Amino acid sequence: MRARSLSGSGTPWSDRIFDVVVYVAVIFVTICTLYPFLNVLALSLNDSTDSVRGGITIFPREFTLKNYSTIFAFSGLITGLKISILRTIVGTLLGLLSASMLAFTLSRVDFQGRKFVSTFLALTMYVSGGLIPFYVLIKDLHMMGTFAVYVLPGLVSAFNVFVIRSFIDGIPYALQESAKLDGANDFTIYWRVILPLTKPALATIALFLAVGQWNSWFDTYLYNGSKDHLTTLQYELMKVIQSTTTNVDNFRGRNMVEVMAQISPESVKMAITIIVTVPILIVYPFLQRYFVKGMTLGAVKS
Amino acid sequence: MNVRKSSFWHNLKQSKYLYLMSLPFVAWVFVFSYLPLWGWTMAFQKYKPAKSFFEQDWVGFYYFKELFHDDMFIQVLRNTIAMSVMGLIAGFTIPIIFAILLNELRQQLFKRFVQTISYLPHFVSWIVAAGIVTKMLSTDNGAVNELLLSLHIINEPIQFMAKGNLFWGIVTASDVWKETGWNTIIYLAAIAGIGPELYEAARVDGASRLQQVWHITLPGIRSTIIILIIISIGHLISIGFEKQFLLGNNLVRDYSQTLDLYALNYGLGTGRYSFGTAINIFNSVVSVFLLFTANGIFKKITKESII
Structure with a gap:
């Protein structure tokens, strides 16, 4: 931290104006960021017929939980919630396992395949086959209409591997050597020595993976759009939001629209938006110091 | 030659866990990141999903x-x-x-x-x-x-x-x-x-x-x-x-x-x-x-x- 002259008397007036400008700008940005969320929250907790009158800012005028109880009566939402939670857990665990294993092998100087694996992975960051070839591949692998399509295709991410590897590179190699002298094989070293020491990096990657899984909707739309038992929360939200905008051509929803006829669609949208956002709100502030470090590490390397 | 070959096998055996821990994922990356590139051939064919690769009509840069x-x-x-x-x-x-x-x-x-x-x-x-x-x-x-x-x-x-x-x-x-x-x-x-x-x-x-x-x-x-x-x-x-x-x-x-x-x-x-x-x-x-x-x-x- 830089020590600055904090006493007012010695500060030139230009610096004081500077300070005012800085604070005004930062507060303006903070309000712009936060207000929409608070507005949506207030609307979700406000009586839906009252909301139509307008004028709701960040406090509900006629408080009610009816919007929430209505949408929870809809079975698609419960299925969506289950599948979203399941894919987040499974996808995150598998992603962590693959990224950390690959990162471990790449950090080993004595591993002959190191150069090849590293290049093979790095190339995937620059070249991609594109949407259509990927879609055809998923179809040919018979993964359409399965849960596997949520967690398997994105299993290995080069970026995650490189972030973890640069972290492992910072762990003294002597630790691995002494474990080896004790007769541990490479897998044991990975599991018992490296993994526990990599926790901060793993926390970052886990957050990225979990948020990615929780937020994805396009795979549901593309591969499982007609499978009601495999729907996700984000996809349900998308159907509701798209249904009342003019984007009707993409709309494939059914039951939710009937539910919405009972109460104002706006309030339903707001309530689902909050439900989808709350889990993220609970998690990310606590992992802040990890992901800030992870981001910096990853960017420096790549 | 013989010496090099045996040292290769020796090394393979030594780091067998490293291979076991990386190669399955390499295969994974091959399937989901490299196979779609093979799908680029579709752009040069009159691609019909029902046909196999060898039955497709090739149309060049059409x-x-x-x-x-x-x-x-x-x-x-x-x-x-x-x-x-x-x-x-x-x-x-x-x-x-x-x-x-x-x-x-x-x-x-x-x-x-x-x-x-x-x-x-x-x-x-x-x-x-x-x-x-x-x-x-x-x-x-x-x-x-x-x-x-x-x-x-x-x-x-x-x-x-x-x-x-x-x-x-x-x-x-x-x-x-x-x-x-x-x-x-x-x-x-x-x-x-x-x-x-x-x-x-x-x-x-x-x-x-x-x-x-x-x-x-x-x-x-x-x-x-x-x-x-x-x-x-x-x-x-x-x-x-x-x-x-x-x-x-x-x-x-x-x-x-x-x-x-x-x-x-x-x-x-x-x-x-x-x-x-x-x-x-x-x-x-x-x-x-x-x-x-x-x-x-x-x-x-x-x-x-x-x-």
């Missing part, structure tokens, strides 16, 4: 010719480049300015609070973001229209989401709203790396805070900015389709369709896989070309390389 002669292609390319360039400019300048502002805050607790808030939009999905943007810009009780009305800047609500000429700006602004806080992380890290003695010396010389920002902070993060610009140029035309898909609608289609959305609507939507693949190939090839060009220029200027 679909590329069709693509380049399609009137919509020019429009789509224009949209892609326009939104990309706007995103690039806004996505660079605003986070840099915000990072500098954050760095100038004196109360650490307030700074931490602002940072935490600013990361929030990054973590919500584009569906949530698009829903929020649509709500804020809506004609009935949308916050932006209400604010403009109460300030008497406009007399009746603007139909933001129905005006094609506003679409690029809305996409860019949404992106700025969502990612500015997140993008400051890297700049703040770079600023933290600048030696405090530089500021000390500047203060002794009587430099104002603004002068310190201009002459020390900005030059101090110059190389970080350049590296990030190079990476972004590589991704210039692969801006995807998510925002455009979720924020767009039929009324603004002439302005919202990007290359990927075009491939989705006209390739997948109508079952014209070959045509869609040709669009994807065009996209990938231009991206790689841009990346290498940007990297080459960067190399000349700074004698450093990111690839």
Whole structure:
């Protein structure tokens, strides 16, 4: 931290104006960021017929939980919630396992395949086959209409591997050597020595993976759009939001629209938006110091 | 020869766990990242899903010719480049300015609070973001229209989401709203790396805070900015389709369709896989070309390389 002259008397007036400008700008940005969320929250907790009158800012005028109880009566939402939670857990665990294993092998100087694996992975960051070839591949692998399509295709991410590897590179190699002298094989070293020491990096990657899984909707739309038992929360939200905008051509929803006829669609949208956002709100502030470090590490390397 | 061979096997045996831990994933990457490249052959065939690879009719560059002669292609390319360039400019300048502002805050607790808030939009999905943007810009009780009305800047609500000429700006602004806080992380890290003695010396010389920002902070993060610009140029035309898909609608289609959305609507939507693949190939090839060009220029200027 830089020590600055904090006493007012010695500060030139230009610096004081500077300070005012800085604070005004930062507060303006903070309000712009936060207000929409608070507005949506207030609307979700406000009586839906009252909301139509307008004028709701960040406090509900006629408080009610009816919007929430209505949408929870809809079975698609419960299925969506289950599948979203399941894919987040499974996808995150598998992603962590693959990224950390690959990162471990790449950090080993004595591993002959190191150069090849590293290049093979790095190339995937620059070249991609594109949407259509990927879609055809998923179809040919018979993964359409399965849960596997949520967690398997994105299993290995080069970026995650490189972030973890640069972290492992910072762990003294002597630790691995002494474990080896004790007769541990490479897998044991990975599991018992490296993994526990990599926790901060793993926390970052886990957050990225979990948020990615929780937020994805396009795979549901593309591969499982007609499978009601495999729907996700984000996809349900998308159907509701798209249904009342003019984007009707993409709309494939059914039951939710009937539910919405009972109460104002706006309030339903707001309530689902909050439900989808709350889990993220609970998690990310606590992992802040990890992901800030992870981001910096990853960017420096790549 | 014999000795080398046996040492190879010896090594293989020695690091068998390392192979076991990496090769399955390498196979994985091969299937999901490299096999789609094989799918590029579809663009040169009259691809029929029911037929095997050897039964397809080969048509050479037919679909590329069709693509380049399609009137919509020019429009789509224009949209892609326009939104990309706007995103690039806004996505660079605003986070840099915000990072500098954050760095100038004196109360650490307030700074931490602002940072935490600013990361929030990054973590919500584009569906949530698009829903929020649509709500804020809506004609009935949308916050932006209400604010403009109460300030008497406009007399009746603007139909933001129905005006094609506003679409690029809305996409860019949404992106700025969502990612500015997140993008400051890297700049703040770079600023933290600048030696405090530089500021000390500047203060002794009587430099104002603004002068310190201009002459020390900005030059101090110059190389970080350049590296990030190079990476972004590589991704210039692969801006995807998510925002455009979720924020767009039929009324603004002439302005919202990007290359990927075009491939989705006209390739997948109508079952014209070959045509869609040709669009994807065009996209990938231009991206790689841009990346290498940007990297080459960067190399000349700074004698450093990111690839």
